Amino acid sequence: MRALIITDMQNDFLPPKGALPVPHSEEIVQPILDLIHQEEQQDFHRIVLVRDWHTRNHTSFARSHDLPEYSQFEYKSPRPGDKSTQVGTLWPVHCVQNTWGSQLVTPLLKETYHTHLKIVDKGFLSDREYYSGFSDIWNFHKTELHEYLQKHHITEVLVVGLALDYCVKATAISAAQLGYDTTIVKSLSRAIHDDDEHMKQFEKDLADNNVKLVENVPPHKSESTTTTTTTV
Secondary structure, rough: OOOEEEEEHHHHHOOOOOOOOOHHHHHHHHHHHHHHHOOHHHEEEEEEEEEEEEOOOOOOHHHHHHOOOEEEEEEEOOOOOOOOOOEOEEOOOEEOOOHHHEEEEEHHHHHOOOOOOOEEEEEEOOOOOEEEOOEEEEOOOOOOOOOOOOHHOOOOEEEEEEHHHHHHHHHHHHHHHHHOOEEEEEEEEEEOOOOOOHHHHHHHHHHHHOOOOOOOOOOOOHOOOOOOEEEE
């Protein structure tokens, strides 16, 4: 069974009014909507919209630490007794629960009546950062995404959305590590950093974790016994 995972297509990530706009992200709204409407042709058994859903004092916000936006910051493990750390970026306040910025972009919001469509929230625990739709950066707290996909017998996922080099990447790597046949569709995603150096590391990270990167949506395997995809 095949699922489409659409990551963080929310108002705060789109220009011109978003608090944390991803460059050119408005370009993929209609193509993603078109893909949803091709559900039967693409044989999507389920469609998941992953959503950032932060508290007002979330630890990933620069304001929460009285530091400049986009500063590098050393996160400490939220687990008592665990002294491990991770270095990350502090962001502008974005996707605060029940605000305009946290809502799905209007064309996708109109699709939420769909019986095969599920919204999964991440980032709602204030003391830890999240990029993956499956868990926090520590892999301690798990969202409902894996359980939902298992319930519906999903074995293959396509991941699209925002941002390619953060939440799309992390969600895809988590999916592959959990055993899903995982593909990112590059034409339906946009990155915060898309320079050659960042993209080279990005592609290496995907290859190291058995995530496929293709330019366009690949045909479902049932359509052909010898499917060929174009690796970027």
